[in-house]
Amino acid sequence: MHAWLKQTIRVLASAWLCAASMPAIADELAIVGARLYTAPDAAAIERGTVLVRDGRIAAVGPTADIAVPRGAAVVDAQGAVLTAGFWNSHVHLLPPPLRDARRATAPELDAALQAMLTRWGFTAVFDIGSLPGGARALRRRIDTGEVAGPMILTTDALFFPEGGTPIYVRELFQQLNVPSMEVASAAQAQSRARLQLADGADGVKMMAGAIVGGPVGVLPMDRTIAAALVDEAHRQHKPAFAHPTTLQGLDISITSGVDVLAHPTPTEGPWSPELVKRLTDRRMALTPTLTLIEIELKNDSAPPDVVQRFVAAGQQQVGAFARAGGQVLFGTDVGYIEWFDTRREYELMAGAGLDWRAILASLTTAPAERFGHAARKGRIAVGMDADLVLLRRDPATDPAAFADVKTTWRAGRVIYDARAR
Ligand SMILES: [Zn+2]
Structure with a gap:
C-alpha cells in the first residue's frame, strides 16, 4: 500500500475513533436529583433538576416539576450538591506546559489544566500576569474545543516600577528571555497598556509595591505612572489589579483608582476601620490568597508562631473588609504557588469569618459581576451558560466541601470528571 494511502487511512480511522470515544455531547443534558444552590442568596432546592441545551441552562427546578426529554443524557446526582461554576480571580498561567501553549500537545495542556484548575471546579479564571x-495562546486552544479548560481572562504582561522586577521572577524571566515589564514613564505605561488591551488583554496588573530585596526592599510604583496605567484600562472599561505589599502600596492603589487588590498586606498588621472604609468607598475588590501567605512562609522555614501571626493578620484584613461590605473574589495565586488544592483556602476564609454563602458569592456571582459576565455566568438560571460544579458534600455544613468536586461542566461540556481519572 502506498504510504500516502496508509497515512490517509490512519488519519481517517483515528478521527473516527476519536469521535466515537469522545464523551457523547448529547443535545440535551439532565442533571437530576442534586441539592441545588442556584445562587448565594437563594434558598436551596432540595432535590432539583437542571436541564442543559446547547450549552445553556434550559430549565431548573424541583425534580418533580421538570420532565427530562427523551434522548437527553442523564446524570444521576442524588446525594450531591450542584452550584454554578467557580471563578479563580487570581491565577498565573506560568507553570509549564501552560506557558508554552503554542507548542504543547493538547493532552499535556488538558492534564495541566485539570491538575491546577478544572479538578477544583474552576470554569473561569483571571490570569493576572504571565508571559x-x-x-x-492557551485561550485560543481552549476556545476551539481542542483543549478542555476554563474561560480565560488575562492581564497579559505585568507592569513593574523602573528597576522593580520582583526578586522572585527575575531569574525565571531572564532564563526565558522575557522582555522587561518595567515602565519608566506614564507615556510608556499607557502605550504598552493600549497595545496589550488591543491585542486581547482583559485588564492590567501592576506592582504598586514591588519586592526587589536588598537594601531597597519594596519599591513603590510612581504615582503618576500608576494613575496613567489605571486610566488607560478604565478608558477601555477594563479592570486594573494591583499587588500592594505595603501600606504605601495600598495608598498608591487606592489613589490611582485600582479595582482589585491582588492580596491583603499581612506584614502590615491589622487594617483599621478607616483604611477599610477607604477601600469600600471606592468599591474595590480583594482576592484573599490566604494559603499563599502560609505556603510562602513555610517554604522559608518560618517558625510556626510566625506563620500563624501573618496568616491571622491576612485573615483579619479579609474579614474586616468583607464585614464592611467589601467585595471578596476567590483567588489563590495558583500558578505562582504550586499548591493546587483549594481546601485550605476555604478553611482559612471560613476562619476569617466568611460563611459558606459569602464564599460561594466570592466563587460565582461576585467575579461574574465584577468582570462584566453577570448576564451569562455566576448563577444557575434559565438562559445562563451551563457552567456547573457537582460537589460530593454540602459546603453549608463544611466550606472545605467546595474542594470536593465530582464533575465540572463548562457550557454543558464535561471539563473534569472524577470517575474518568
Ligand atoms: Zn499573583
Missing part, C-alpha cells in the same frame, strides 16, 4: 501572549 507575554502566553495566556491568549
Whole structure:
C-alpha cells in the first residue's frame, strides 16, 4: 500500500475513533436529583433538576416539576450538591506546559489544566500576569474545543516600577528571555497598556509595591505612572489589579483608582476601620490568597508562631473588609504557588469569618459581576451558560466541601470528571 494511502487511512480511522470515544455531547443534558444552590442568596432546592441545551441552562427546578426529554443524557446526582461554576480571580498561567501553549500537545495542556484548575471546579479564571501572549495562546486552544479548560481572562504582561522586577521572577524571566515589564514613564505605561488591551488583554496588573530585596526592599510604583496605567484600562472599561505589599502600596492603589487588590498586606498588621472604609468607598475588590501567605512562609522555614501571626493578620484584613461590605473574589495565586488544592483556602476564609454563602458569592456571582459576565455566568438560571460544579458534600455544613468536586461542566461540556481519572 502506498504510504500516502496508509497515512490517509490512519488519519481517517483515528478521527473516527476519536469521535466515537469522545464523551457523547448529547443535545440535551439532565442533571437530576442534586441539592441545588442556584445562587448565594437563594434558598436551596432540595432535590432539583437542571436541564442543559446547547450549552445553556434550559430549565431548573424541583425534580418533580421538570420532565427530562427523551434522548437527553442523564446524570444521576442524588446525594450531591450542584452550584454554578467557580471563578479563580487570581491565577498565573506560568507553570509549564501552560506557558508554552503554542507548542504543547493538547493532552499535556488538558492534564495541566485539570491538575491546577478544572479538578477544583474552576470554569473561569483571571490570569493576572504571565508571559507575554502566553495566556491568549492557551485561550485560543481552549476556545476551539481542542483543549478542555476554563474561560480565560488575562492581564497579559505585568507592569513593574523602573528597576522593580520582583526578586522572585527575575531569574525565571531572564532564563526565558522575557522582555522587561518595567515602565519608566506614564507615556510608556499607557502605550504598552493600549497595545496589550488591543491585542486581547482583559485588564492590567501592576506592582504598586514591588519586592526587589536588598537594601531597597519594596519599591513603590510612581504615582503618576500608576494613575496613567489605571486610566488607560478604565478608558477601555477594563479592570486594573494591583499587588500592594505595603501600606504605601495600598495608598498608591487606592489613589490611582485600582479595582482589585491582588492580596491583603499581612506584614502590615491589622487594617483599621478607616483604611477599610477607604477601600469600600471606592468599591474595590480583594482576592484573599490566604494559603499563599502560609505556603510562602513555610517554604522559608518560618517558625510556626510566625506563620500563624501573618496568616491571622491576612485573615483579619479579609474579614474586616468583607464585614464592611467589601467585595471578596476567590483567588489563590495558583500558578505562582504550586499548591493546587483549594481546601485550605476555604478553611482559612471560613476562619476569617466568611460563611459558606459569602464564599460561594466570592466563587460565582461576585467575579461574574465584577468582570462584566453577570448576564451569562455566576448563577444557575434559565438562559445562563451551563457552567456547573457537582460537589460530593454540602459546603453549608463544611466550606472545605467546595474542594470536593465530582464533575465540572463548562457550557454543558464535561471539563473534569472524577470517575474518568
Ligand atoms: Zn499573583
